[in-house]
Amino acid sequence: MKHYRVCIVGGGLSGLTAAYYLLREGVRNVVIIESNSHAGGLLRSEKVGDYLFDIGGSHIMFSRNYRVLSEMLSLLTDDYVAHRRNTKIYYKGLFVKYPFENGLGQLPPIERYECLKELINTYIMRIKGELKEPENFYEWILYVFGKSIAEKYLIPYNEKLWKVDLREITLDWVRGRVPNPPLEDVIKAATGIEVEGYKHQLFFYYPVSGIESLAKSLISRIVRLGGELRYSSPAVTIRPCSRSDKIKNIELPEDELACSCVIYTAPLSDMRLLKYVVSSEIARGVSKLRSIPLSVVGVGLSRPIKPIHWMYFPDRNTVFHRVAVLSNYSPRTAPTGGSALIAEVSFPDVDSMLSANEDRLVRRVTEGLESAGLIKSIKDVETARVWRWRHAYVLYDRLRRSILPKVRAELISQGIFLHGRFGSWEYLNMDAVFMKSKELTKYVIKYLQEIQHK
Numbered sequence: 001m002k003h004y005r006v007c008i009v010g011g012g013l014s015g016l017t018a019a020y021y022l023l024r025e026g027v028r029n030v031v032i033i034e035s036n037s038h039a040g041g042l043l044r045s046e047k048v049g050d051y052l053f054d055i056g057g058s059h060i061m062f063s064r065n066y067r068v069l070s071e072m073l074s075l076l077t078d079d080y081v082a083h084r085r086n087t088k089i090y091y092k093g094l095f096v097k098y099p100f101e102n103g104l105g106q107l108p109p110i111e112r113y114e115c116l117k118e119l120i121n122t123y124i125m126r127i128k129g130e131l132k133e134p135e136n137f138y139e140w141i142l143y144v145f146g147k148s149i150a151e152k153y154l155i156p157y158n159e160k161l162w163k164v165d166l167r168e169i170t171l172d173w174v175r176g177r178v179p180n181p182p183l184e185d186v187i188k189a190a191t192g193i194e195v196e197g198y199k200h201q202l203f204f205y206y207p208v209s210g211i212e213s214l215a216k217s218l219i220s221r222i223v224r225l226g227g228e229l230r231y232s233s234p235a236v237t238i239r240p241c242s243r244s245d246k247i248k249n250i251e252l253p254e255d256e257l258a259c260s261c262v263i264y265t266a267p268l269s270d271m272r273l274l275k276y277v278v279s280s281e282i283a284r285g286v287s288k289l290r291s292i293p294l295s296v297v298g299v300g301l302s303r304p305i306k307p308i309h310w311m312y313f314p315d316r317n318t319v320f321h322r323v324a325v326l327s328n329y330s331p332r333t334a335p336t337g338g339s340a341l342i343a344e345v346s347f348p349d350v351d352s353m354l355s356a357n358e359d360r361l362v363r364r365v366t367e368g369l370e371s372a373g374l375i376k377s378i379k380d381v382e383t384a385r386v387w388r389w390r391h392a393y394v395l396y397d398r399l400r401r402s403i404l405p406k407v408r409a410e411l412i413s414q415g416i417f418l419h420g421r422f423g424s425w426e427y428l429n430m431d432a433v434f435m436k437s438k439e440l441t442k443y444v445i446k447y448l449q450e451i452q453h454k
């Protein structure tokens with residue numbers, strides 16, 4: 001049986017960045033085990049005819065942290081394009097500037113008045129201490145934005161995306177993720193003065209040949225640094241080795257590996273892999289963690305489309321909650337005169353996502369595009385394809401909050417580190433993955449030194 005110092009389960013961005021940083025720090029004998037025939041996880045770009053689609057949903061590169069952003073961009077061997085965001089919310093036939101509260105000036109006067117009045121009343125009551133502190137996402141939206149903005153946009157949009165009662169989402173998800181606007185900016189916006197919100201994402205970057213370029217660049221660096229990638233190798237179980245508590249065995253369909261330390265980035269809720277290394281009580285809890293599955297529908301059009309980057313659709317009649325126009329990120333994703341877009345459709349559970357008929361889904365997407373005036377007719381559609389993802393958004397509920405620290409503690413003591421969007425069950429963007437991978441490298445190196453001296 002081959003022995004590695006570090007086995008990384010999953011070759012998505014988290015597994016790739018963890019391997020890259022470890023190798024750069026001089027750790028040798030690192031392997032990534034990837035269940036698919038490709039690495040990259042959600043960062044995949046696929047060509048369909050003359051169109052190129054990011055099949056894991058719309059991915060743009062941005063960060064509050066300038067150093068991380070520079071590092072991500074410097075990794076791209078491919079060229080990239082810089083953009084100033086042009087993002088809209090499709091609301092009652094209007095393309096309203098994003099975030100919604102910064103686009104109030106575009107609403108009819110009566111709606112503008114309702115939003116502003118409720119926002120200011122809520123603000124006054126909040127600072128006077130007359131409002132009950134929010135305990136969940138639903139209450140938080142009303143507490144910060146007031147009833148009108150909440151009911152027109154934030155509640156319907158988030159219910160459509162999350163497919164759960166927003167009272168089930170805990171506040172630890174909200175902070176830093178949903179824009180919390182200064183009152184003055186909203187007043188300016190409502191009276192017609194241009195303001196920008198969610199500023200750390202106002203400028204963003206995109207690789208000219210699709211987001212997979214980032215994963216490809218990491219893979220080539222890992223290989224150059226002596227790391228190993230095993231494709232089509234799903235980890236089946238992780239077990240403690242009977243001869244030494246410093247070694248874990250990873251069973252693959254046709255092989256078994258031994259390793260001193262495991263970085264686990266596969267979905268945590270898939271308890272088949274971890275059932276021999278966690279207690280049955282924790283395993284039961286973890287297997288009930290919830291995530292939202294997603295279908296990504298790629299549509300290639302024979303015509304150009306409005307110069308919008310991406311759009312949100314809060315209305316219940318449209319099947320998708322978001323559409324991204326990839327050809328407005330990079331013209332290389334569509335033939336001259338055409339455009340490439342992806343529509344994202346979330347589902348309440350994996351069964352309904354898997355059983356959704358492909359032709360019907362494509363038809364509903366094209367109907368949605370037509371009714372928003374983004375295409376003139378079905379004849380504009382040259383190609384369409386559906387991709388399905390079991391896990392896209394991890395749900396921050398009470399179970400997650402109580403079980404995560406316990407499972408982490410049980411596994412760390414055995415040299416198994418939970419990592420990544422689904423391994424650590426955290427809502428991580430790519431920049432956070434880079435930061436967390438760098439941080440993890442220190443812990444892993446320390447752990448390897450400690451077991452060597454025991």
Ligand SMILES: Cc1cc2nc3c(=O)[nH]c(=O)nc-3n(C[C@H](O)[C@H](O)[C@H](O)COP(=O)(O)OP(=O)(O)OC[C@H]3O[C@@H](n4cnc5c(N)ncnc54)[C@H](O)[C@@H]3O)c2cc1C
Binds near residue numbers: 033043236265273294
């Ligand atoms: C719709 C959507 C849009 C997003 N947009 C943005 C954006 O605009 N900007 C941004 O910064 N971030 C964005 N993100 C976040 C970004 O996608 C993630 O931060 C990042 O891709 C997470 O990578 P990961 O490796 O943790 O997970 P994954 O990409 O899921 O990788 C996990 C890997 O593990 C493999 N695996 C699973 N089970 C096993 C097993 N048993 N054995 C071996 N391998 C296994 C999988 O095949 C996969 O390759 C978005 C995410 C989604 C869902």
